[in-house]
Amino acid sequence: MEKYIELLKKSEIKVTPQRLAIISSMDESGHISVKDIFEKIKVNFPSLSLATVYKNINAMLDSNFIKELKIVGLDSKYELLKEPHSHMVCKRCGDVEDIDLETNTLVSLAIEKSNYLIDESNIQLFGVCPNCQ
Numbered sequence: 001m002e003k004y005i006e007l008l009k010k011s012e013i014k015v016t017p018q019r020l021a022i023i024s025s026m027d028e029s030g031h032i033s034v035k036d037i038f039e040k041i042k043v044n045f046p047s048l049s050l051a052t053v054y055k056n057i058n059a060m061l062d063s064n065f066i067k068e069l070k071i072v073g074l075d076s077k078y079e080l081l082k083e084p085h086s087h088m089v090c091k092r093c094g095d096v097e098d099i100d101l102e103t104n105t106l107v108s109l110a111i112e113k114s115n116y117l118i119d120e121s122n123i124q125l126f127g128v129c130p131n132c133q
């Protein structure tokens, strides 16, 4: 948690107990929706509302402290900012996992075929996780 307090301060985001709770729920889950964060932390913050969680998330998104993961057919999930990576999504349980894939070849191929200037790739692979198989 210490490192997150440091990071929040460095990003000039005010450190509050709610924000730390939000961050630690992301840290534990890897990828988590706003509703799930709310369910997880409301026990410790009885007066907390879903709107407050959204507000905190948006403040941290603005400071590039966390990343929104938009997944077709699911609520957006949020994760702490880390090295670029791809995602595996389970179509049965909605579980999301990080996966390191060499995407340079794919991106070069896309540039060649489209003439786009590509500066970001967000690859999501859908399937059935080991638990659901």
Ligand SMILES: [Zn+2]
Residues within 6 Å of the ligand: 090, 091, 092, 093, 094, 095, 128, 129, 130, 131, 132
């Ligand atoms: Zn699954």
Ligand SMILES: [Zn+2]
Residues within 6 Å of the ligand: 031, 079, 085, 086, 087, 097, 098
């Ligand atoms: Zn991820």
